[in-house]
Amino acid sequence: MHDNTVERQCLEVDIACVGFGPASGGFLTTLSRGLTEAQGEFESSAMPGLPPQVVCYERADDLGFGVSGVVTRATAIRETYPDLDSASIPMTAPVTSEKVVYLLDPIGASRRGLAVRFADAMLRGLRFVFRVRDEAFTLPFIPKFLHKDGGLVLGIGQFHQWVASQLMAEAQVQLWPGTPVAEPLIEDDAVVGVRLVDQGTDLKGEPDVGYLPGMDIKAALTVVADGPVGPIGRKLDEHFGLPEGHERRDWAVGMKLVVDLPEDCALEPGTVLHTMGYPEPEVFGFLYVNQPGLASLGIFVPSSLDSPVRASYRYLQHWMQHPYLWKHLKGGKLRSWGAKTLQESGRQGEPHLVGDGYARIGEGSGSTNILTNSGVDEAWATGAQLAEAVLELLKSKQPFTRDNLERTYVKRRRESTLDKESKVAAKARVGFRRGFVRGVIGTGLTGLTRGRLNAPGGLGTKHREIKTLAEHFKGRIPASEIERIEAEASASQRPLQDVYMDRVGWPAIPFDGELLVSHQDALLLGGKVQAPPGYADHVVFLDPAACAACETKPCIAICSGQALTLGGEDGVPLFDREKCIHCGACQWSCPAPRQPGHDAAAIALEAGAGGLHSAEN
Template identity: 25%
Template sequence: MERESMEFDVVIVGAGPSGLATACRLMQIAQNTEKELTVCVVEKGSEVGAHILSGAVFEPKVLDELFSDWRETGAPLKTTVTHDEIYLLNSEQNSRLMPNAFVPKTMHNEGNYIISVGNLCRWLAEQAEGLGVEIFPGFAASETLYHEDGSVKGILIGDMGVGENGEPKDSYMPGMELHAKYTVFSEGCRGHLGKELIQQFNLDNGKTPQHYGIGFKEIWTIPAEQHQAGKVVHTGGWPLTEGASGGGFLYHADDNQVVVGLIIDLNYQNPHLSPFDEFQRYKTHPVIAKELAGGERVTYGARAIAKGGLNSLPKMSFPGGLLVGCDAGTLNFSKIKGTHTAMKSGMIAAETIAEALMAGVEGGKDLDCFQTKFEQSWLYQELYSSRNFGPALHKFGTLLGGAFNYIDQNWFGGKFPITLRDETPDYAQMAEKSAYKVIDYPKPDGKLTFDKLSSVYLSNTYHEEDQPCHLKLTDVTIPISVNLEKYDEPAQRYCPAGVYEVVEEAGEKTFVINGQNCIHCKTCDIKDPSQNITWVTPEGGGGPNYPNM
């Protein structure tokens, strides 16, 4: 079909921290050099910030670089961290407060802020638009467009108003092509176009496989008398035992709110494990339950996290574009922080592209000079010094891995003369169902613990039901013939939104996909042991609508 198209100097896919930092820095450079640049950002969420979910404790040095006057111009950084508490949860009742002297220095948060990254993105979008960036929320980039020579030409915005049967409805609106000299992909963790680009250009050649976690988050309003603005709590240990690892967090934000969450590494082995139910159990531990006592849950969400770090970072440039932020995997797992690193990667991308455009370099080239700029930045030094953090925990477990990281970070400053690697993809770690006992999770009490569907309701998730399913099965027989037989079909449990079910119809097991429940976490695309599920974008504007996550 002949489609309408628009031309820009730069198109940016995703209005998260990295994409908006890219846009802002590009326009700052354009203004400083008195050059005209046309920059467009497309965002699949219904508004900027709608799909953003992060803990989050934020390290502001990157904001000092991007907008040195952010304190005077209303940036939503209000709650300074006052103190850290780190606990090892030994069992469902017992815990040990770790002395600060024995905590890896990357876990200390002096000078940082407890923030909503969604609200930070809303503020960054205002700054970008003030600089002349065009931002289009509610439009999903569905395909990458290529020139005849194979270089990236731009993106295709997905069609709107297509029925479940694939036929146009009365509301049909064809997607538009957005062409650019350079396209920046900043879709967040496991972006579906980023995933294709990594394969298309073999960007991960020779790299350790990317590793992931699933992060849960709830916001609670608690009684004023027990609120301690700026308090940061991190935990390790229970409930993640028997082949599972990860850690929890609880942050006292502003307005008598706390955020509580659990990150579960997606290399867990037990196919009977339900990450959602592990998070519910986590809240019942006395260390956490006392903080939430008398409170009310306000919202819920979940999101995959790319945590492989430097060892898993693909080549971030290719002909016609760049990968930035969590689309590439720039999160610093040793700090449990990815916002400041994502923003820095976007700023480096902007400087690389601006330099090429100002020098008259033709669009479609591989800006591999990005790698040099990256390696000369504090971002590279940060990721290099943290390269062993995740592999140490994977290889040695929470206690021994934590001890290794303490020595690496506090004694060697991240320059321990060994680089550990984890070469097994997360999905390949899944054991068969006979290797583990079925886990009997307690029923939710409606006070601290809840069910999936009431949780999804709090995420404000909405999809137009009459549209093609955005969760694609390569082979529709595998969920029953392979995954159910070998693994008791773990999609029933690893999905945090109740999207996947196995039901019996006319005496036969059937795999059901409730795509309208999907909160866009991408866990299925990552953890399916048969690698049979591919997540693609639904109609623009669909998915969660997080208010301030």
């Protein structure tokens, strides 16, 4: 938390937007056009005589450093850009073919329940009937709710760059990358702006050379678009709580690569493959071909995988090597790498969308449709809806109060098709809390009945119930051996997830220096991860005693960049920000709530600069 006794500079603007992503893209583009069309009709209250001052602060060092392999119906994006020419945006292609594929386990190391094993045996036994090839079964049809007909494959980094360049050309709004926002400024339950992070500090946040206390940006409207794990959204939730009956307990980390496909690869641009069943049944995969010879591919490791060893990177490497995929990828070359957290509670995780002086848009506002697995277009739509509302309020010279925002923004959102769809989808993932098979059946049920029927199960179950190592490896690794491994690892600071993966039968990765590279090389070659000096560490341990007492420390295994390691003083993990990609998986994987019965974790991702430096994600 910031020291409130420090004297801070203050800047007044009209609208401050936190985070540059699809939601703020939709918001700023729509707003910018509205301001241009108004031809000076609106005047800034912060700086009289000038047009409304709209600023957007993004923590990453560039606007194109976002991560997401996206296939989207692009309905809302096309509403904003009716003449969108996919050829003008690098890494964009119209969807040409779609497949959903169930992957068998060719290794035998995956942890499969009885039902899955039965299904596997049946597929193998009747392989000619089911046309099982390369250890994979292609679903004969794709349910309508999963189809992305007429949609687009996007590289989100390039898309963001393109949107930003359109915005810059219009010159109505200012975009500032490399500017992390620390916290919302709340006065009497109204948000009056944001505070930027302190600069020129040491790792602990103490003043150092070039110290500049984070500036207070006062704004009539604060637009919160900082994604699923953004600190502003989180702090608003901590202050205002979630609406009755809402919860955010389903998450996933999506880790992906952008790959130069081998020359003989026959996959066409616009190809969309979705996989399930391997490397663990709960882990879903995707492969999208962005342009000739270039694909985005990766996996989602969800919170429903109740393992303390959620080793995303290792799983990703095994997934790529599955015969069904490897036939396309062998000989390919890693071009980019990254990971991000996905908020998979969707509509059930919707926070208070508006309050006095603020509005929330995008993934952090619960816009993701967890049935169709799409979030970019939905996020864009919420941004565009807010912009229309803002223009309406500017025109009628009304303040950005809760009531006014409810009446304009929330109303538009509720009336939109995408919102109705997300309502249908609200319970699509509930089944996964009770296992993979129930999850798949539940999703199918939700999709086919349009939300009238869902898997049973409700709120509050399975919250961070990660099994202990002994429970998880029961029957596979003796408890005494686990103890020995833990004791040795603590001394050597060696990442443990690999030890356990090896031990339960996952083969060693045959590193080739091209596509199969070490985790650290993925960071350096692919993600180009950086940590600029002058900022405090952005991953903080709020309750060190809880961390010390935590036996499993799943934050370490799931850490996308191996930035968290064992070996810290008093059993608290060590954090190395030079490896952190700000995915926030540590936060939602934390099994140690800060207060009993409270969702807030003992570890927190605060705002910080740096992270990924690849624009091809």
